[in-house]
Amino acid sequence: MPVHRPAVRHFLAGPALVPEDLTMVLLVHEDNDQEPRPMPTVALRDIPKAVRQASDSGIRSVKLFAGSRMRDDRAAQSMSPHSLMARSVEAVKNEAPEVAVITETCVCSHTTTGECYLTDHHGVDIAATGEVLATQAVTQAGAGADIVGPAAMIPGTIRAVRTALDESGHRDVSIMPHLIFDSALYEGYRTTMSAAPASGARAFQIAPRRTDEAVRTGLAMVSEGADMILLEPALFTVDTLMRLREECPVPLMPFSVSGEYAALAPANADGTRDVRPLVEAFTMLRRAGADRVISYGAVEIARRLQ
Numbered sequence: 001m002p003v004h005r006p007a008v009r010h011f012l013a014g015p016a017l018v019p020e021d022l023t024m025v026l027l028v029h030e031d032n033d034q035e036p037r038p039m040p041t042v043a044l045r046d047i048p049k050a051v052r053q054a055s056d057s058g059i060r061s062v063k064l065f066a067g068s069r070m071r072d073d074r075a076a077q078s079m080s081p082h083s084l085m086a087r088s089v090e091a092v093k094n095e096a097p098e099v100a101v102i103t104e105t106c107v108c109s110h111t112t113t114g115e116c117y118l119t120d121h122h123g124v125d126i127a128a129t130g131e132v133l134a135t136q137a138v139t140q141a142g143a144g145a146d147i148v149g150p151a152a153m154i155p156g157t158i159r160a161v162r163t164a165l166d167e168s169g170h171r172d173v174s175i176m177p178h179l180i181f182d183s184a185l186y187e188g189y190r191t192t193m194s195a196a197p198a199s200g201a202r203a204f205q206i207a208p209r210r211t212d213e214a215v216r217t218g219l220a221m222v223s224e225g226a227d228m229i230l231l232e233p234a235l236f237t238v239d240t241l242m243r244l245r246e247e248c249p250v251p252l253m254p255f256s257v258s259g260e261y262a263a264l265a266p267a268n269a270d271g272t273r274d275v276r277p278l279v280e281a282f283t284m285l286r287r288a289g290a291d292r293v294i295s296y297g298a299v300e301i302a303r304r305l306q
Helices: 006-011 044-056 084-095 126-143 157-167 184-192 211-224 238-247 258-264 276-288 298-305
Strands: 022-029 061-066 100-103 178-180 229-232 252-256 293-295
Touching (some): 022 084, 061 084, 184 258, 211 238, 229 238, 238 276, 252 276, 276 293, 276 298
Parallel strands (some): 022 293
């Protein structure tokens, strides 16, 4: 069949990537924090403007990351109803109640070590980490979060979060844990959020060559209560995405991380970015089975799609 005519190519092109397929990432900092960072960030006071821009572009969901300036070895600030994350959730919901708010539920931006877990004299304190993540999730849900995102990759923590949400009256809040491959592509985020692990490694993240382990971990997350799964880095987990699509009953959402954004949409001298490579990459992710794609460049991509 000849398909070289433009009208025919367009007719047979298949489903297109649309703004509703995208989730916008916001790295939030306090209003009086002017420290320069490698990744784009947003001050708390500017969240309403950012959400309006996203909504006007057709985006219907945001993924929030927010740490603590006051840190300790128990990540105490992460559980406070006055935490930066809680205030960020409230800022989104006050501006646009219809926008779905997805949080990061972890301790790496709240501990002095930058690790995703708490420790005791034996090493990783799994029980204490689960308790903190569960309390953190309840706090985020109380602020208005629609979906909480356990990111520690520690077995049992998703179940702890689900139990805590249910017992606190938040049965309708969903859980989207992070399924994370160890990667050098996170460095921009880690520096921006001061979440670089003191150990130099993420103990529970999956080695890049172990796809079978990633699939088993994803299925275990579902058995613990995950309602959907975030996969990262997006472009380096496509094989896992496709395998989970065949075996996993929940929505799958790749996260295009900081290194991917920097490489595929580098900033020009005037601050603009050419996001055409990201449009192609995300079209491929949707083709491979992604239900949504989470991206730092969501607004720029949405505007181009329009």
